[in-house]
Amino acid sequence: MLSCPPYQYLPLASAHHRGNPVSGFTACLHGETSQSHISTPQLKPRGHNSKSTALLLHHLSRNSQSQLPNPKPEDMENPHMAPEEKAKILELSLVRKRTPQFPGSIYVQSPGDADVGTSLPSLHGLFQAGGDDDDDREMIMQALEIRRKVTEEIFMEAMRKGKFGITYATNVVSRLPEFIDYVMVEAASLKRLREFSNSSFNIRAKTVIQDSNVVPLIRWLKHNLLSYPQIAKLICMSKGNLESIIRATEWLKSNHVKGRFIGVALMKAEHLLDRGNEELDEIVDYLEINGVRRDWMGYVISRCPQLLSCSMEEIKTRVGFFLNMGMSSNDFGTMVFDFPRVLGYYTLTEMNEKVSYLKEFGLCNEGVGKLLAFKPQLMGCSIEERWKPLVRYLYYLGISRDGMRRMLTIKPMLFCVDLKTTIVPKVQFFQDIGVRDDAIGNMLVKFPPLLTYSLYKKIRPVVIFLITGAGVSKRDIGKVVALGPELLGCSIAHKLEINVKYFLSLGIRVKQLGEMIADFPMLLRYNIDLLRPKYSYLRRTMVRPLQDLIEFPRFFSYSLNSRIIPRHKVLVENRVNMKLRYMLASSDEEFEKRIDTLTERRQRFESGFMTDALPNPQTIDDDDDSIENKTAVSFSDSESE
Incomplete structure (x- = not known):
């Protein structure tokens, strides 16, 4: 039995075979080789889409009675092509790498095929295929998206050539949509130049990426401890002017900004990339004149980079706001170092409102200045959310305005802590151990730092020690805390235990010591070096019995x-x-x-x-x-x- 040659096809010449194409192939299978049934085969190597082309030629030969040449892609365009087919053709026309297709594919996509340039329909025909404006707009958007993906692939390839890992390059490129669009626009504009008039989009995009030196810049920023989200955001902020990033980074390093704070400053300082070094140096020099030391600038800028976003006039206004309250240059410089956000983060309106509220406690302008110099974190507290609820709660405890002013001046941190999580649980604890409600307010006014101590690490352990180790009864513990709240601030290991052991060494029993403490809680706060000479004078010179000391423990206070x-x-x-x-x-x-x-x-x-x-x-x-x-x-x- 004869078989068809593998590298040739048999043209259907006779009318008999044209009427029944299968009979010709059947005759070949049965060995019919006479001239009456089949023409002499013309040997030709099989090309791409040979079978589909043969069938097309057979179909056309029925009308023209002659063999037509291979049809052009323009002739195959369908004015009513489906949107899915249009999208496929568009993607095949714009993708960067051609994907090999199966032998029966209509469109040639193999890079090595000779017909790869003429297989696909023209892009112009896709937009003239009878569609309306909305369809054309959708096709344009699809084309832009494909070009964007191609540009990302080119950028990824440049990153890999720059010795970046695949994961790192992917993370960076995925956060650079604005820069990718910039590369696309620049690559399209290069088409107008004579040397790039016949260049493909891929070549022009590579040229734009290489000329921008973005890959070495990413390497340099990574060396300066910037994370890839920071690097991507900076590149997008630069709007193509990558040299501004290097200039701003070098200026920050010259002013002692180090490590990851460089990236934080570059991102949070608005318009920093657009400002010249002369403007920035003017700000630094003015702050140095008013008390902020040069070696503090790095710390100040790192904690408040928004300061570099202010104009020179605004900087002078902010500095004058504090100096007009009686601050010296040294106090102002220390304040800015302690809390840099006090100078450049808050608006002048907010600052004026908070100063006015502090004056309602009876503080003068100079008093507010001293208070802010000592605790500038007050400027970071909200009046409605932090101060007013605290004032209402203190008033409920019976504390007057004068008492609040004393608490504010002695321990300003009280007006910076959270009321519900810090102050209320401690007041509830004092009530639970027996401190009267009318005594809690006096206790807090007497010793405001009490509310800043940790309840579970400081206050509770001291109370437990007074009951178990110092002999104070549960009935008297509330009295002891109310009369001597300073005890709750003493160290158990370095103060209270040492004093208790000393009094017990004098022959005082634990129960007697507890009664002495209930009568005079400050007994445990004195330094033993001051107690020894008094006790020695009482026993040796005055020749008084120990019982006199037990009855009057205040003896040690004189x-x-x-x-x-x-x-x-x-x-x-x-x-x-x-x-x-x-x-x-x-x-x-x-x-x-x-x-x-x-x-x-x-x-x-x-x-x-x-x-x-x-x-x-x-x-x-x-x-x-x-x-x-x-x-x-x-x-x-x-x-x-």
């Missing part, structure tokens, strides 16, 4: 040289004696009056003449119990030691 020794000498000189509380807690006039009374009584006793007119010493002591109420006054006078 100055040894200014109060204890002078008054003890008076007692010795007049050969009289009295309890420690009456000896130390009374004022000088009251002490002299008491000495005169006791001296007169002693003299009458020694002379053997006693009358009922003289008061009994015990009566004198009992009548002067009110002196304990005045202890706080004398205590404040004796804390100077």
Whole structure:
């Protein structure tokens, strides 16, 4: 049995075979080779789409009775082509790499095929195929999207040639839509030049990317610790002027901006790429004149790059805003270093509103200036969301405006913390341990830093130690905290434990120590080096029993040289004696009056003449119990030691 040659096809010549094309192929299979049935085959190597071309020629030969040449793609255009077919042809015409097709494909896409340039219909025909304007617009948008993808592929290839990894190059290119469009526009404009008039779009796009030096720039920015999102955003912000990125980066490095803060400053400082070095240097010089040291500039710019977005007139206005409140240049420079955002982040309207609100607490203009110099973070707090709710809560606790002013001046941080998460839980804790509601406000005014301590790391552990280690009963712990809130700020390991061990070493029992602390909570805050000489003088010179110290723990609050020794000498000189509380807690006039009374009584006793007119010493002591109420006054006078 004969078979058809693999590299040739048999033309259907006879009318018999033209009427039944299959019979000719069947005759070939059966060996019919006579001239009556089949013409002499013309050997020809098989080309692309040979089978479909043969069938087309057979169909055309029925009308023309002659063999036609290969049809042109323009002749195959269908004015009513489907949109899917148009999109396919458009993509095949614009893609960067030709994809090989199967042998029976209508359109040639193999790069090595001789017909690759003439296989596809012209793009002009796609837009004249009877479609309306909306269809043409859609086709144009599809063409632009295809060109954009081609440009991204070219950029990816340039990145790979620049020794970038595939993942890194993909991440960067995917964030550069504006720069990709810029490359497309520049590549299209190169078509007008004579040397690129016959060049393909791919060659022109490669030329634009190479001339822009964007790949070395990406390498340089990556070396300066910028992340790929920062690099992509900077390239898009430059609008094609990539040299501005290098210039701005070098200027930032010359002003001590380091590491990742370079990228942060480049992105957050608006119009930084458009400003010259002379304008930026003028801002830095003006700040340096007003107290911001040159070596602080890097830190200030890193934390507030928005400062570089301000004009020179606005910088002068902002600096004058603070200097007009009585700040010195040193205070202003320190304030800017502590909180750089205070100068360039907030608007002047916001700053004026916050200053006016602070003045409502009774602060003068200079007082607000000192407060902001000490705690510039106040400018970062919201009046409606932070200050007003706090003021209402403090007023609910019974704190007056003067008390709030004291809290503000002593611990401004209180007006910067969150009310619900920081202050309210601590107040609730004080109420739970027995502090009266009317005493909480006085306690907070007395020691405002208390609200800045951690509840679970500082306040609760100290309370637990006072109960378990210092002998304070649960009934008295609220009183101790209310009278001595400063105890909650002491270190357990470095202060409280050491003092407790010292008092226990004197022979005082734990329960007695707890009662002493309940009577005088400040007992545990004194330095042991100050306690030892007082205790030694009490026991050795004054020859007083330990019980006197247990009954009057405030003894340690008085100055040894200014109060204890002078008054003890008076007692010795007049050969009289009295309890420690009456000896130390009374004022000088009251002490002299008491000495005169006791001296007169002693003299009458020694002379053997006693009358009922003289008061009994015990009566004198009992009548002067009110002196304990005045202890706080004398205590404040004796804390100077």
